[in-house]
Amino acid sequence: MSALGELRTLKGGSAPKGRRQNKAAYLFLLPWFLGLAVITIGPMISSLYLSFTKYNLLSPPKFTGLTNIERMIEDERLHHSLLVTFQYVFISVPLQLALALLLAVVLDRGLRGLAIYRSVFYLPSLLGASVAIAVLWRQLFGYDGLVNQVLAWFGIEGQGWISSPDTALGTLMILNVWTFGSPMVIFLAGLRQIPTMYYEAASVDGASRWQQFWRITMPMLTPIIFFNLILQIIGAFQSFTQAFVVSGGTGGPVDSTLFYTLYLYQRGFTSLDMGYASAMAWLLLVIIGAFTALNFWASKYWVFYDDQD
Structure with missing residues (x-):
């Protein structure tokens, strides 16, 4: 087999392994991403919306602009x-x-x-x-x-x-x-x-x-x-x-x-x-x-x- 063929074989064989490693990394990072979305980004967006409302926890927020x-x-x-x-x-x-x-x-x-x-x-x-x-x-x-x-x-x-x-x-x-x-x-x-x-x-x-x-x-x-x-x-x-x-x-x-x-x-x-x-x-x-x-x-x-x- 030529050197070029061996190189292609090595690349083809390593690609699935690399993808599996990436999937494993994303799987381990998933709890962090969920925490970021649910605990940080979500409340921040809600807080930004509430900053333009009148809200007392007892009734629905009422949009009041600035x-x-x-x-x-x-x-x-x-x-x-x-x-x-x-x-x-x-x-x-x-x-x-x-x-x-x-x-x-x-x-x-x-x-x-x-x-x-x-x-x-x-x-x-x-x-x-x-x-x-x-x-x-x-x-x-x-x-x-x-x-x-x-x-x-x-x-x-x-x-x-x-x-x-x-x-x-x-x-x-x-x-x-x-x-x-x-x-x-x-x-x-x-x-x-x-x-x-x-x-x-x-x-x-x-x-x-x-x-x-x-x-x-x-x-x-x-x-x-x-x-x-x-x-x-x-x-x-x-x-x-x-x-x-x-x-x-x-x-x-x-x-x-x-x-x-x-x-x-x-x-x-x-x-x-x-x-x-x-x-x-x-x-x-x-x-x-x-x-x-x-x-x-x-x-x-x-x-x-x-x-x-």
Whole structure:
């Protein structure tokens, strides 16, 4: 048999096997596709329709056009919830990433028992969004909580940090900063990928550790910083449990902890205004998408990759 004939035989024999493998792959992926259609895409389409209706769960939805959008423009409490959420995101996320990077640099120096430290520091990321930690946080910053007890040792009179509108949001920011474990682990993995020859060459040239950090570590870590920034911004915009538990679901005191998601919950499940709540949900999607797109656009000015000239 000629070489061309053998090649055709091999191709003909492998084609059915390849098709069988594709069918098997699609079969294994079928549950995921069903979940995507039923749990994600279906509710999203329904929510988009409900955002143009008046719907209270007790009667069929009534199409109202752009009425919900007009209501959002005039809703001062919605505007306040956006302001509270923006403050929470723009203050707590940079502080969280700065702390995560600092601890990652310290752990990267090779401490004994590194795996233990890494696990302990990562634990808050797993527990930070839980109801139990939110309840604990409420107790810590209460008038008779541990924070005021520590301050009393130094002769400082404490206050009800949760019950004061000037400090209530700050306690939630501290809680978000405390959940630095996830970005810290990612930063630590990125630090381990930086070639040591860069630091050796810089040491030979007389560069200090501080100069090495700003001239080598930070530029090489910019893709990791960008990745963590995107994830943490999206997560901070979606924060709900902490504010709900700490404020008792009210967003108080004086709406100082009224996150956008908490106000959305109040309109949808307390006031049964599901049409308006659906419109609010889509506004949140647009806001998160806009900030994500803005970060991707700005990344070309400060994120550097190894394959760039």
